[in-house]
Amino acid sequence: MLGFALRRFVQAVIVMLAVALIAFSMFRFVGDPVNQMVGMETSIEAREALRERLGLNDPLPLQFTRFVTNAAQFDFGTSYQFRQPVADLFAKRIPATLELSFTSALFALLAGIPMGIYAGLNRESWLSKLFLSVSLIGISLPTFFIGILLIFLFSVTLQWLPSFGRGDVVEIGSWWTTGFLTVSGLKALILPSITLGLYQMTLIMRLIRAEMLEVIRTDYIKFARARGLSNRAIYLRHALKNTLIPVITITGLQLGSIIAFATITETVFQWPGMGLLFLQAVQNVDIPVMAAYLILTAFLFVSINFIVDILYFLIDPRLRVKQA
Amino acid sequence: MGPSGQDQTSSAAPAPSVLRRVLDSDLTHSFLRSKVTVAAATGTLLFVLAAILAPMIAPHDPFDLAGLSIMDARIPPVWMEYGEPRFLLGTDDQGRDLLSGILYGLRISLIVGICSVFAAAAIGISLGLVAGYAGGKIDALIMRIADVQLTFPAILIALLIDGAVRGIFGNLDREIFSFWILICSLALSFWVQYARTVRSSTLVEKNKEYVQAARVIGIPSVIIMIRHILPNVLGPVFVIATINLALAIVTEATLSFLGVGMPSTQPSLGTLISIGNDFLYSGEWWIAIFPGVALAVLVLNVNLLGDWLRDALNPKLR
Numbered sequence: 001m002l003g004f005a006l007r008r009f010v011q012a013v014i015v016m017l018a019v020a021l022i023a024f025s026m027f028r029f030v031g032d033p034v035n036q037m038v039g040m041e042t043s044i045e046a047r048e049a050l051r052e053r054l055g056l057n058d059p060l061p062l063q064f065t066r067f068v069t070n071a072a073q074f075d076f077g078t079s080y081q082f083r084q085p086v087a088d089l090f091a092k093r094i095p096a097t098l099e100l101s102f103t104s105a106l107f108a109l110l111a112g113i114p115m116g117i118y119a120g121l122n123r124e125s126w127l128s129k130l131f132l133s134v135s136l137i138g139i140s141l142p143t144f145f146i147g148i149l150l151i152f153l154f155s156v157t158l159q160w161l162p163s164f165g166r167g168d169v170v171e172i173g174s175w176w177t178t179g180f181l182t183v184s185g186l187k188a189l190i191l192p193s194i195t196l197g198l199y200q201m202t203l204i205m206r207l208i209r210a211e212m213l214e215v216i217r218t219d220y221i222k223f224a225r226a227r228g229l230s231n232r233a234i235y236l237r238h239a240l241k242n243t244l245i246p247v248i249t250i251t252g253l254q255l256g257s258i259i260a261f262a263t264i265t266e267t268v269f270q271w272p273g274m275g276l277l278f279l280q281a282v283q284n285v286d287i288p289v290m291a292a293y294l295i296l297t298a299f300l301f302v303s304i305n306f307i308v309d310i311l312y313f314l315i316d317p318r319l320r321v322k323q324a
Numbered sequence: 325m326g327p328s329g330q331d332q333t334s335s336a337a338p339a340p341s342v343l344r345r346v347l348d349s350d351l352t353h354s355f356l357r358s359k360v361t362v363a364a365a366t367g368t369l370l371f372v373l374a375a376i377l378a379p380m381i382a383p384h385d386p387f388d389l390a391g392l393s394i395m396d397a398r399i400p401p402v403w404m405e406y407g408e409p410r411f412l413l414g415t416d417d418q419g420r421d422l423l424s425g426i427l428y429g430l431r432i433s434l435i436v437g438i439c440s441v442f443a444a445a446a447i448g449i450s451l452g453l454v455a456g457y458a459g460g461k462i463d464a465l466i467m468r469i470a471d472v473q474l475t476f477p478a479i480l481i482a483l484l485i486d487g488a489v490r491g492i493f494g495n496l497d498r499e500i501f502s503f504w505i506l507i508c509s510l511a512l513s514f515w516v517q518y519a520r521t522v523r524s525s526t527l528v529e530k531n532k533e534y535v536q537a538a539r540v541i542g543i544p545s546v547i548i549m550i551r552h553i554l555p556n557v558l559g560p561v562f563v564i565a566t567i568n569l570a571l572a573i574v575t576e577a578t579l580s581f582l583g584v585g586m587p588s589t590q591p592s593l594g595t596l597i598s599i600g601n602d603f604l605y606s607g608e609w610w611i612a613i614f615p616g617v618a619l620a621v622l623v624l625n626v627n628l629l630g631d632w633l634r635d636a637l638n639p640k641l642r
Contacts (some may be wrong), residue, residue, distance in 0.1 A: 018472050026484075030491035140624035142574045144581045145616040148601060152609055163605070260477040267582055268601075282487035282584055290487050301475045 008309050012302045017068070019298040023291035024067045027077070028060075030287055036080045076292035081284045086292045089277060095176050096166055097273030100265070101258045103189050104197030109251065112201040116208025120243075121235060123213070132209075135202035143261055147195040147268035154191060162188050164270035196265040200254050207250055211243035245312070252308035256301040354636045364628035371622050375431040382424035383410070386591075401610050414610045416599060422610065425596055426618050432592040433619070436506055437573040441565050443511035444572075448518025449561065453549045455519065456526025467523070470516045478513035479575055485509035486584045502586050506579065510572055517564050525557035563637055567630035570623045577619055593619040 027033065034051050051057060055066060070076070076086035119128035138146075155163035167184030169177040179185025215221060216239055224234045263275030270276070274293065281289035355361055374381065400406055401414040401422075413422040455466040473481065486509045493501075529535060530553065538548050579585035580594030581601075588595055593615045600612025 015472050015475065018468075026488055026491075030488050136627070137620075137624065140570070140627050141620050142577055142581075142623070144578055145597065145620060148597065148604065148612055148616060152604055152613065156605055156607075156609070256475070257477050260480045263480070263483070264578060264582065279483070279582055282483050282582075285487055285491040287487075287491060290484060294484060297480065298475070305475065 004313060005310060008306055012306050015302055016295075016298060019295060020068050020071060021064065023071075023294045024064050026294075027067070027287050027291045028056075028063065030285075033287075036287075037078065071292075071295055076295070077288040079281075079286055079289050081280070081286045081289075086288050089289065090274060090292060090296065091175055093272060093274045093277050095178065096271060097259065097262050097266070097275060099179060100189065100192055100196065100271060100273060101255070101262055103193040104195075104258055105200065105251070105255060106197075107193050108197040108200035108204055108254075111197075112204030113208055113247070115201075116205040117212060117235070117240065119205065120209040120212025121216070128209075131205060135205055138198050138202040143195060143199065143264045144268050146198055147191070147265060150191045150195055151268070161191050163191070166272060192265050192269045192271055195268065196258060196261060199261070200251075200258060203250065203254065204247060207247060208243055211246060212239060215239045215242050248311060249308055252304055252311070256297075256304050259297060259300055351636055355632070358632060360628060361632040364625045364632070367621070367625035368629055371430060371625065372434065374427055375434045378424075378427040378431045382421075382427045384421040384424045386420045386425045386428055400608070401614075413614050414608075416596075416611045417603060417608075422596075422614055425591060426593070426615050429591050429593045429596050429615060430618060430622070432586060432590060433573055433576060433594070433622075436503065436510070436576045436586070436592060437569055440507045440510035440514070440572045440576070441569050443507055444514040444568065445518050445561060445565055447511055448515035449522050449554070451515065452519035452522030453526055453553065453557075456523040457530055457545065457549050457553065463523070466519065470519055473516050478510075478571070479578060481513040482509040482575060482579060483582070483584065485512055486579065502590070506576060506585055509579075510575060513575070514568055514572065517568070518561060521560045521564060522557050525560065526553055529553050529556050559637060563630070563634045566626065566633050570626040570630060573619070573626070574623055593622075 033054065033056065034047050038047060038050060055063060058066075074087045076090075078084065079086050079089055082089060115131050119131050122128050141149075151163045154161045162184070165188060166179045167186075167188035168182040169179050169185055170181045171177050179189055216235075221234060221239060224238050229238075259275075262271075262273060263279055265271065266273045266275040267279055274296070277289060278293040280286070281293065355365075379385075399408055399411050399415045401411075411421050411423070413426070415421055416425065451466050455463040486505055489505050489508065526549075535548060535552060538552050543552075576585060576592060577594030577597070580592050581598045583598065586592040586595045588599060591599065596615035597612050597619070600608070600610075600615065603609075603611050
């Protein structure tokens with residue numbers, strides 16, 4: 001177990017270093033950092049002084065080491081467009097993105113699992129077929145268009161829910177803001193989380209359905225039935241448990257995509273999160289923000305992958321036997 | 325079709341024509357059996373035809389600035405109040421006919437999608453071939469890059485590449501370069517799947533006798549890879565390409581919607597939706613919804629076609 005975890009950890013560190021190298025090259029070679037930081041009227045001497053102060057004349061490996069050390073301390077330099085430390089910009093926006101991602105993941109699981117179980121157990125019913133067709137349409141509709149349709153229906157036509165922003169937020173501690181505690185905050189969460197979670201929901205539903213179909217044909221389910229257990233006990237206690245292993249993997253991996261696709265959802269709903277910040281950075285070629293976003297998301301992805309691998313190992317005894 | 329069936333055809337007609345062989349193949353049978361697939365193929369074909377014939381069938385030329393009149397702006401579809409028969413689906417904020425805009429936008433969306441699929445396949449196939457055939461350090465390097473890239477969703481990579489390219493080349497003329505930047509970012513985001521598939525089939529093929537024979541008689545590696553291995557590893561590539569076409573079209577639309585894709589002077593479907601999004605709140609819903617519906621139906625058709633192709637070519641499911 002320890003050896004497995006250690007190997008995975010080393011791999012994760014290598015991936016992070018590779019990503020840091022890409023982020024560093026973007027920062028260093030896409031445009032001239034000094035030109036971006038000073039105004040037109042700055043003299044050549046002042047530019048040279050700034051260059052020296054930023055350490056841009058040092059050997060590249062030294063610069064890279066410094067970049068990694070700074071990044072590890074959450075220091076990503078100064079944004080070109082906002083003239084503020086990148087770290088502060090992100091700190092202000094992380095709560096919005098995490099709350100949105102968490103709510104959509106919850107929505108995807110709470111809606112996807114029951115629908116998947118139902119569709120797997122009642123293959124021929126019209127409701128299962130409806131679920132499947134809807135999920136096919138859900139996969140074909142681009143995320144941003146789902147958002148537009150929801151806004152059109154619930155905000156513009158029915159005027160039930162707000163179409164942009166987070167509503168009223170409450171400050172918790174020095175920097176975390178939450179929309180969970182106010183009515184307008186919760187209402188503002190509904191449309192963006194459905195938009196963001198719909199794709200994951202269909203994915204989870206299809207996965208559970210396929211796994212259910214496979215599991216209920218296995219011998220141990222037949223045996224459980226022969227023992228006279230009730231359907232409910234068989235499906236929920238025995239079958240569901242085994243379908244959950246791939247679901248954990250996929251959900252874990254999808255958590256990363258949720259954060260990435262939050263960029264699109266945040267743009268549609270003008271949600272003040274990291275994704276919106278990143279998109280503005282791409283549009284304005286604000287390299288420090290782009291580099292920081294790259295490193296932050298990579299870190300999230302790599303950590304999630306690492307945790308999922310370990311969880312997988314803990315849940316599935318067969319993997320442990322193979323290792324021994 | 326079993327071996328006996330094959331014998332019968334070959335004994336009855338020693339050299340069946342290509343058409344006959346295509347019509348008798350498993351693929352054709354499985355295609356005709358599935359009504360959904362036939363419908364999806366017809367739908368896709370209609371979209372492609374509409375895109376090719378856009379200059380001929382579009383009622384107006386959306387690029388002809390002289391033909392635009394601000395008086396025609398934001399006219400609703402013909403069946404609504406104030407609709408005009410000149411503009412079947414209504415007009416956008418600049419008085420462009422929406423139906424014509426969608427036809428031309430479809431053209432751009434399809435061209436970008438198809439070009440980027442070809443570019444991604446070209447990169448992926450070459451790297452996969454080299455990785456599988458050369459092995460060793462080259463293989464390890466290419467596959468590690470692929471692994472790192474796989475941890476990120478393609479849309480994020482496309483956004484990053486887009487930002488970086490525009491940073492490197494400064495403020496290029498968006499009208500000319502958007503197209504190429506888009507194709508580059510899409511190709512560089514989607515090559516991994518091709519590379520992995522081609523590599524794993526190459527690993528199998530390179531130890532077969534025909535490759536060893538070719539090597540023994542001294543044919544250069546490059547020729548072996550291209551002339552001998554490549555034709556035998558292309559099968560799965562077609563499936564990935566079809567499925568990725570839908571993905572590429574969606575990604576292009578998303579990038580254009582986010583404002584880093586096609587400019588509004590050469591709108592793709594995504595750009596049209598992005599333009600229309602600004603007018604959603606003021607009640608002019610058709611500017612965003614019609615291009616969106618066109619996009620969704622196109623993607624649904626291509627997806628269905630891809631699903632069928634994947635199942636039909638998968639020997640496990642026969």
